[in-house]
Each structure stands twice: as structure tokens, then as C-alpha cells.
Amino acid sequence: MSIDNVLAPQPNVAELTRAASLAADAFAKSNPKSEAAHLEALSVMPGGNTRSVLFYPPFPLTIARGEGKRLWDVDGHAYTDFLAEYTTAMYGHSHPVIRAAIVEALDNGLNLTGHNTLEVPLARLMQERFGSVESLRFTNSGTESNLMAIAASLIFTGRKKVIAFKGGYHGGVLTFGSGNSAVNVPHDFIVAPYNNLQSIEAIFAAHADDIAAVIVEPMQVAGGCIVGEPEFLEGLRDLTQRHGALLIFDEVVTSRLSGGGRQALLGIRPDLTTFGKYIGGGMSFGAFGGRQDVMSQFDPRLPGATPHAGTFNNNVLSMAAGYAGLSRLYTPGAAAALNEKGERLRARLNGLCRERNVAMQFTGIGSLMNLHAGLQPIHSVDDLGDAETPLKDLFFLHMIERGCYVARRGFIVLTLAHEEGDLQRLEEAVASFVDRYEPLLHA
Structure with missing residues (x-):
């Protein structure tokens, strides 16, 4: 990490970690059927897992079905899907x-x-x-x-x-x-x-x-x-x-x-x-x-x-x-329109972070973006600070609570299934995260 990046504002790691632990407790209480599914999976797969990226503590959600831009877990919670099988579900579910x-x-x-x-x-x-x-x-x-x-x-x-x-x-x-x-x-x-x-x-x-x-x-x-x-x-x-x-x-x-x-x-x-x-x-x-x-x-x-x-x-x-x-479906024209939509959304999210003076940012191009801690320029993984993991843990659990399904690592994906109202919902969920945890997000 460069000297400039070391000196760049970073959120409070200890406070974020405590907040993420409390959020994980609330998550566990809200998802008893996913917890039961995880316990059953433990008996047949190491860690109950056959795909490393899908695991996160205290246990991963078990998704029961998807339709269009929506997902439902086994506890009956509905989500707008902003992960899209890690970019594979470009067309939504069962187009x-x-x-x-x-x-x-x-x-x-x-x-x-x-x-x-x-x-x-x-x-x-x-x-x-x-x-x-x-x-x-x-x-x-x-x-x-x-x-x-x-x-x-x-x-x-x-x-x-x-x-x-x-x-x-x-x-x-x-x-x-x-x-x-x-x-x-x-x-x-x-x-x-x-x-x-x-x-x-x-x-x-x-x-x-x-x-x-x-x-x-x-x-x-x-x-x-x-x-x-x-x-x-x-x-x-x-x-x-x-x-x-x-x-x-x-x-x-x-x-x-x-x-x-x-x-x-x-x-x-x-x-x-x-x-x-x-x-x-x-x-x-x-x-x-x-x-x-x-x-x-x-x-x-x-x-x-x-x-x-x-x-x-x-x-x-x-x-x-x-x-x-x-x-x-994903013609060159559709690709251009989707990626322009993503550029506008990421600009609005970063504008919110600057306006509220919080030490977080969204990087990416077009329809792909990722949350990061701090305001430093990010040229490589060596520029990522110690607050990355607790910030992303807390953000993920908050977004799940608000009905937005994103990656535990802060990865957000737009697809052809998303409309402007969905992007507004995502933006509002990010704003509510800042409202809720703003004291922890300042350097």
C-alpha cells in the first residue's frame, strides 16, 4: 500500500466488527430454516459447502426459488437479486x-x-x-x-x-x-x-x-x-x-x-x-x-x-x-444501455458517500461495482485497508435485511431484469446503511 493510501481516511475497524457481530446475531434469528438447512448440509459436505464463495458466517442463506429479478429463501424472505449468480443470470431467472x-x-x-x-x-x-x-x-x-x-x-x-x-x-x-x-x-x-x-x-x-x-x-x-x-x-x-x-x-x-x-x-x-x-x-x-x-x-x-x-x-x-x-436479448445496444445505467448508479452512490463524508466508495465499470472501505485510489488489492472485511460484512447483512441480495464481498451486479425502480431501491438501501451506521464510517 502506498504512503498516500495509508494516510487516506478509513472507517473504525473495531466498531465495524462489533456492529457486524450484532447484525449477524439478528440475521441468525431471522433465518431459522436456512440455519436448519445448513446444519443438514454439514452432515454430507465439508462445512456444508460445495462452492467456497457461497459460504459466510454465521451460515449462508438457502435460496428456494427465483423468478425474474426476484429470489426467495427457505424462510420466505423475498429479495431483489443484485448478484445474479455472480454475473451469470444476465436475463433474470427463467426468462x-x-x-x-x-x-x-x-x-x-x-x-x-x-x-x-x-x-x-x-x-x-x-x-x-x-x-x-x-x-x-x-x-x-x-x-x-x-x-x-x-x-x-x-x-x-x-x-x-x-x-x-x-x-x-x-x-x-x-x-x-x-x-x-x-x-x-x-x-x-x-x-x-x-x-x-x-x-x-x-x-x-x-x-x-x-x-x-x-x-x-x-x-x-x-x-x-x-x-x-x-x-x-x-x-x-x-x-x-x-x-x-x-x-x-x-x-x-x-x-x-x-x-x-x-x-x-x-x-x-x-x-x-x-x-x-x-x-x-x-x-x-x-x-x-x-x-x-x-x-x-x-x-x-x-x-x-x-x-x-x-x-x-x-x-x-x-x-x-x-x-x-x-x-x-443482450444485443450490443442492450449492452450499451445496461452499462450506461450502471455508470449512473455508481456515480450516485459515490456522490452519496462524498456528500455524507463517509470513508467508503464503489469501484467498477458499467453494470459491475464493488464496495470498498476508505477514500484512497485503488489500483490493486494492495491498496485495500484493514476495514474492508468488517465493512463488507456489515453492509452485506444490512442489504439482506433491506431485501437486496448482494455478494458478501460487496459485489453488486445489474442485469437486464432490473428497472429504474429496482436501482432506486438499491440506492435507498445504501443510503439507509449510511444513516444507520454513519458514526462508524468516518475516519
């Missing part, structure tokens, strides 16, 4: 267009054991939307997409090292929140600070002939919607081109930020791009693609072709829902 596409796919046969008529239309649409994608292949998740993009880079370049960034998340076995995780695949990663081009220049100076790829999110989403600075991302493009390495843009989430992803907003053409989340229409989905010469190594007609297997890579549900959503 009629998506439902119709899935039903038609089911009627025509669920497992076809061959190429199907749905693959090429979706691939063609993605190729048209994302200009750097000359050719692509489907996977089952963003994690798989990033694994395959890295493998493609290693094989294509004949090199072994991969630069990733602290705070980055590229999947369950490619996570760099505080460095190289113990669960990561055993590639030779060099973990560098985000938004620090000088450090990357030094790494290339020392290892240029060994670096196969740089993998980067144009905005670190799981890290807290930390925006990649244009000069930094442009510098990565220049360095990789100069040294014969490949630049991988992980747009699993940020592809939603315009009709052509953040790369289109920046005018940067990566060598490979990875996709996932909403593009599958709510189904399990991933894809990776880019330069024709890199992707041609997967052409099974060629001797020594790089293999890429996966029973469900082209499953009909993901292909059908993905094409229906991308062609009929």
Missing part, C-alpha cells in the same frame, strides 16, 4: 426467451453424441461480436477456458512461464487473490502486481525468452472490481508483442461491458480471449478463442494436433440458451 430455447432443445434430444446444429450459430455470433476472435472452441466453464488458453500458449510458444496478477481470479484452480494459491495447477507462474507496468517490464527483462503468456482481467472482478488502467493494459499488449509472448484477456465477466467486451472499449486486440458466465444463457458455459494461427493447433485434421476433449463442450442446452440470449 421466457431462454426457457423456450431450452424446451426446444430438450424436445429435439438432450444428448446427441455428435456435432449439432446449435454450435456454429453461437460461434459465428461470438466471432462477429468479439473482433479479436478469429476462431474459437467451447468449454464448460470460464475455468476450463482459461486452462485451455494457457495450455495453448505454452504449446504454441514452446515456453514455460506465465505472468498472472495478484488479486486475479481465472477459475477455481487459477486463483491469485494473495499470490499463487495452493490449489492452483502447477504451471510456472510469475505473480506480478496489477496496474504496475514497470514490474512487468522488469520481469520481461529477466525472463523474456521463457514467458509464454500474460493472462489478465481487464478489470479484476473477484478482486473487487479493480479497473485495469488503459495505459497498463496497452503496455501489456506492447510488451507481449515485442517479446513473442501471447496476451490472454480473461473476459469471462468483462465481456458484458460492451457489445464486444472491454477490449472493444479499449481498442486492444489480445491474442486469446476467454469467455464464460452469461454467454451460456444461465447454463454451464465457457469458450476460448483468438488468433487463427494459435487456434489452428486444435484442428484434428492436422498431424500432432493439440487435443481438447470434453463431453459437454457442445451440450445442446448451453448452445441453445447461449444463442437465444446473445442474439435476441
Whole structure:
């Protein structure tokens, strides 16, 4: 953390922690059926959990159903969904267009054991939307997409090292929140600070002939919607081109930020791009693609072709829902409108924080934003202070109480299902949080 950031105003950690503990007690009393569901889950899963991000103390809510922009938990509480399955539920829950596409796919046969008529239309649409994608292949998740993009880079370049960034998340076995995780695949990663081009220049100076790829999110989403600075991302493009390495843009989430992803907003053409989340229409989905010469190594007609297997890579549900959503619902115009709406909302929330002189802020781009403690500039996870966790715990529990379903880490997602009244409800809930806890939020 820089000296300026150390000196920046921060909320009171001890008071926030006490308030969050009291809020957790109230949460537990209000959700007895979720608590019972958690206790039952403990008997069959470690910690009652099969997906780490969904756990939070004292116990996570169990969601019974969703419809449109709404969720209901097993205790009967209703929420406006501002998390949207961590950006996957772009169209809300069970949108009629998506439902119709899935039903038609089911009627025509669920497992076809061959190429199907749905693959090429979706691939063609993605190729048209994302200009750097000359050719692509489907996977089952963003994690798989990033694994395959890295493998493609290693094989294509004949090199072994991969630069990733602290705070980055590229999947369950490619996570760099505080460095190289113990669960990561055993590639030779060099973990560098985000938004620090000088450090990357030094790494290339020392290892240029060994670096196969740089993998980067144009905005670190799981890290807290930390925006990649244009000069930094442009510098990565220049360095990789100069040294014969490949630049991988992980747009699993940020592809939603315009009709052509953040790369289109920046005018940067990566060598490979990875996709996932909403593009599958709510189904399990991933894809990776880019330069024709890199992707041609997967052409099974060629001797020594790089293999890429996966029973469900082209499953009909993901292909059908993905094409229906991308062609009929999340058009480039819809993407622009949604992200403009998000820009306005985040500006209003930050305006509220400044007006009330509280040490909190919302970072992000367009339809994605994240709460943070303090008023310091945030260029990387190293700029986050000690008040982050208690502030986010308290904020999450307050928002749940007010009927707004957000992430425990302060992550907020807008979707096509949200109307202006929903955004006003969210804004009012944030204002009520400031009203309730204002004495704790000053430095």
C-alpha cells in the first residue's frame, strides 16, 4: 500500500466488527430454516459447502426459488437479486426467451453424441461480436477456458512461464487473490502486481525468452472490481508483442461491458480471449478463442494436433440458451444501455458517500461495482485497508435485511431484469446503511 493510501481516511475497524457481530446475531434469528438447512448440509459436505464463495458466517442463506429479478429463501424472505449468480443470470431467472430455447432443445434430444446444429450459430455470433476472435472452441466453464488458453500458449510458444496478477481470479484452480494459491495447477507462474507496468517490464527483462503468456482481467472482478488502467493494459499488449509472448484477456465477466467486451472499449486486440458466465444463457458455459494461427493447433485434421476433449463442450442446452440470449436479448445496444445505467448508479452512490463524508466508495465499470472501505485510489488489492472485511460484512447483512441480495464481498451486479425502480431501491438501501451506521464510517 502506498504512503498516500495509508494516510487516506478509513472507517473504525473495531466498531465495524462489533456492529457486524450484532447484525449477524439478528440475521441468525431471522433465518431459522436456512440455519436448519445448513446444519443438514454439514452432515454430507465439508462445512456444508460445495462452492467456497457461497459460504459466510454465521451460515449462508438457502435460496428456494427465483423468478425474474426476484429470489426467495427457505424462510420466505423475498429479495431483489443484485448478484445474479455472480454475473451469470444476465436475463433474470427463467426468462421466457431462454426457457423456450431450452424446451426446444430438450424436445429435439438432450444428448446427441455428435456435432449439432446449435454450435456454429453461437460461434459465428461470438466471432462477429468479439473482433479479436478469429476462431474459437467451447468449454464448460470460464475455468476450463482459461486452462485451455494457457495450455495453448505454452504449446504454441514452446515456453514455460506465465505472468498472472495478484488479486486475479481465472477459475477455481487459477486463483491469485494473495499470490499463487495452493490449489492452483502447477504451471510456472510469475505473480506480478496489477496496474504496475514497470514490474512487468522488469520481469520481461529477466525472463523474456521463457514467458509464454500474460493472462489478465481487464478489470479484476473477484478482486473487487479493480479497473485495469488503459495505459497498463496497452503496455501489456506492447510488451507481449515485442517479446513473442501471447496476451490472454480473461473476459469471462468483462465481456458484458460492451457489445464486444472491454477490449472493444479499449481498442486492444489480445491474442486469446476467454469467455464464460452469461454467454451460456444461465447454463454451464465457457469458450476460448483468438488468433487463427494459435487456434489452428486444435484442428484434428492436422498431424500432432493439440487435443481438447470434453463431453459437454457442445451440450445442446448451453448452445441453445447461449444463442437465444446473445442474439435476441443482450444485443450490443442492450449492452450499451445496461452499462450506461450502471455508470449512473455508481456515480450516485459515490456522490452519496462524498456528500455524507463517509470513508467508503464503489469501484467498477458499467453494470459491475464493488464496495470498498476508505477514500484512497485503488489500483490493486494492495491498496485495500484493514476495514474492508468488517465493512463488507456489515453492509452485506444490512442489504439482506433491506431485501437486496448482494455478494458478501460487496459485489453488486445489474442485469437486464432490473428497472429504474429496482436501482432506486438499491440506492435507498445504501443510503439507509449510511444513516444507520454513519458514526462508524468516518475516519
